[in-house]
Amino acid sequence: MIFFTKSYSKCDIRREHIYNVKKKKSLEILYSVMAQLSVIMALFVWLFAIAPFSYYRQEWTDDVLKFVHTCNIINPIVFAVLLAVTLICAFKLKKVGKPGTAMVCSAIIFVVSIVIRVNMLGTYQWSDAQLYYTQMDRIAYYPNGILFDTFKSGFIFGHISHGFIFVTMLGQLLNVPNAMGFQYSYMVMGAVAAVCLFYIFKKIFPKKKDYVSAIAAFIVSIHPIFLGLSTTIHMEYPLAVLFIYVLCAYLTQKYVLMFFWLIMLGTCKETGAMMAFSMLFFIVVYEIAAYVKKSGGIKDLIKKLKPGHYVGFGIFLIACVAAFIKIINIPMWGGNKIKDVLKLGGEGTMNFQFNSAHFMMKVRQLFVLNFSWLWLLILIACIVICIVVPTVRKNKAIDVRVFSFILIQYFVYTFFLLFFLEAKQTRYNILSDTLFLLIVMVMVIRVLEAEKTYICVSAVMGLLAFVETFITIDPVSLTVFTRVNTGKIPMVWTAATRNELEYMDTNVGDFGYYNYQYTYMDKAVDKMLDRVDYQGWYRVVSSFVEQTEDQFVNPDLLWDSVNRVRTYKKADGEVNLHAIQRLYYMEEVVFLDHRAIYVEIPWSRNHTEDALLALGESYNIDGPYTVSEGLACSLTYYILYRK
Numbered sequence: 001m002i003f004f005t006k007s008y009s010k011c012d013i014r015r016e017h018i019y020n021v022k023k024k025k026s027l028e029i030l031y032s033v034m035a036q037l038s039v040i041m042a043l044f045v046w047l048f049a050i051a052p053f054s055y056y057r058q059e060w061t062d063d064v065l066k067f068v069h070t071c072n073i074i075n076p077i078v079f080a081v082l083l084a085v086t087l088i089c090a091f092k093l094k095k096v097g098k099p100g101t102a103m104v105c106s107a108i109i110f111v112v113s114i115v116i117r118v119n120m121l122g123t124y125q126w127s128d129a130q131l132y133y134t135q136m137d138r139i140a141y142y143p144n145g146i147l148f149d150t151f152k153s154g155f156i157f158g159h160i161s162h163g164f165i166f167v168t169m170l171g172q173l174l175n176v177p178n179a180m181g182f183q184y185s186y187m188v189m190g191a192v193a194a195v196c197l198f199y200i201f202k203k204i205f206p207k208k209k210d211y212v213s214a215i216a217a218f219i220v221s222i223h224p225i226f227l228g229l230s231t232t233i234h235m236e237y238p239l240a241v242l243f244i245y246v247l248c249a250y251l252t253q254k255y256v257l258m259f260f261w262l263i264m265l266g267t268c269k270e271t272g273a274m275m276a277f278s279m280l281f282f283i284v285v286y287e288i289a290a291y292v293k294k295s296g297g298i299k300d301l302i303k304k305l306k307p308g309h310y311v312g313f314g315i316f317l318i319a320c321v322a323a324f325i326k327i328i329n330i331p332m333w334g335g336n337k338i339k340d341v342l343k344l345g346g347e348g349t350m351n352f353q354f355n356s357a358h359f360m361m362k363v364r365q366l367f368v369l370n371f372s373w374l375w376l377l378i379l380i381a382c383i384v385i386c387i388v389v390p391t392v393r394k395n396k397a398i399d400v401r402v403f404s405f406i407l408i409q410y411f412v413y414t415f416f417l418l419f420f421l422e423a424k425q426t427r428y429n430i431l432s433d434t435l436f437l438l439i440v441m442v443m444v445i446r447v448l449e450a451e452k453t454y455i456c457v458s459a460v461m462g463l464l465a466f467v468e469t470f471i472t473i474d475p476v477s478l479t480v481f482t483r484v485n486t487g488k489i490p491m492v493w494t495a496a497t498r499n500e501l502e503y504m505d506t507n508v509g510d511f512g513y514y515n516y517q518y519t520y521m522d523k524a525v526d527k528m529l530d531r532v533d534y535q536g537w538y539r540v541v542s543s544f545v546e547q548t549e550d551q552f553v554n555p556d557l558l559w560d561s562v563n564r565v566r567t568y569k570k571a572d573g574e575v576n577l578h579a580i581q582r583l584y585y586m587e588e589v590v591f592l593d594h595r596a597i598y599v600e601i602p603w604s605r606n607h608t609e610d611a612l613l614a615l616g617e618s619y620n621i622d623g624p625y626t627v628s629e630g631l632a633c634s635l636t637y638y639i640l641y642r643k
Helices: 002-053 055-059 062-092 101-118 127-141 144-148 162-172 181-204 210-221 224-228 236-251 255-266 269-294 298-304 307-328 356-367 369-388 400-419 426-447 451-470 475-480 517-531 602-615
Strands: 481-484 491-497 539-542 558-560 565-567 577-579 581-584 595-600 619-629 633-642
Touching (some): 002 255, 055 127, 062 144, 101 210, 162 181, 162 236, 162 255, 162 269, 181 400, 224 369, 236 255, 236 269, 236 400, 356 400, 356 426, 356 491, 369 426, 369 475, 400 426, 426 451, 475 491, 517 565, 517 619, 517 633, 595 602, 602 619
Antiparallel strands (some): 595 633, 619 633
């Protein structure tokens, strides 16, 4: 009798234990889902909360204002419910406590990333970025289309842009001057991406100390092109950031967030859609492979499958095929359908083919520019060590499954860059360059077991990357690529080599935007306008013959005589904002006022002698005067007085 009593007691305890385990697991799932939904909902709460305070609202229709008002009632309620459930679950699971080392590292990375980027706010938008900014400005002023006809209105210049518009508007609607709204959004996004990189490295090296992953993440986050173009409005930077979000969410099993960021990534240009499909495809493949392995092999799995499983898989497959057929027939890039873009060969640049000139240009951009040649040498050295040294080869610290997934995504995007002829601009390389440096840092951690050695090597790599972000110090890049005269340390033009063209003598355009150095010419222009106490009736005479330079080509850019900077916005009644009236030296100078300014752009100084000779017939010329921005650039100007 006692025996049976004890048996029943043990069974009860076991059942209770199983019940508690299942209850805890269900609670953890609920907590995770609610927390992820809270993050997503917080973005919408923020977006609609700032909308009523935006200067754009003065142009909004009653329908838009009503929609915003309704969202500002509903969104906080939904968010409050989600957050309340999340906190309740957190307390029950005892997840509220002292922060661990991972949280401390995350906070440090985030704060330092923000501090680095603060001084970069206020960057002027040129070339393609100027066009994108104009479009985002238009959408912000007239949001009816994107709110009430979302699909059709979510295309910018033929590119699918819904995700890009969403993340950009998180900052664009802020009541800040000088196109800095979206830059605030990108600043926070970049800092969060740096934190995500930290957790990605932790997944690759689960047994390594947190500071090892933190150092690697920070170095990758300050890659010159990733950090340097973080204040420029285009789709490639958000694409890279969103890719990192998806990767981090997948590796940390935050599947709700993963699908949300996948949608954002998939609607951030066609390249984003390509990477979203690539990631989703290989995620499915990896998860199926893991499930098969867990089930004891493919034969055992087949035996366990029921008819319902086959039906479900068939429906899923049909849905995927139907979605694929629908998507490839949507006109996107340049008005072309994706099915046409995917064709191999053909005329023009909207296709995949091997073109030796394009291929070599991208190879130089990917594996030479911004110390990439050095990262490549380090990678090769690490691979050789892994092969030659037995102790390193046998080291099992790395999660091969996670690392191989990242490698596949890197090769997919790099293949696109090398063989898709339209992907010529340097900014297209942001994702590839970032993943490449990530791969290099993985191999560095894999090889360097000694902590001091790892810290020293990482410090050198981080210092080189950080300095290269702001000025071009890479000697190999300066030797290989066409140089751009800045008056100080030269930049490079990434479309050609020095053998093809020694020096640029025109606007650098998108091929000069590979780090942050191009922005300093604008800072020099602002400093010059401040020194001459620019007034609206002045004329600025440019050294360019053609209307191609960036610094004075934008008619929407006004001089703020109070804050002493150029700005995009002009509010009603503001008399301190002046249009910058600009002429070419070849134009009739008789129409100029009694005072003017001649500006010599360093990379176009070949025109200065002719310009001053022509202007000297009607003006007394005072100068030259020089304005410098550290080691990055200098600008020369002359003050003209009518004779």
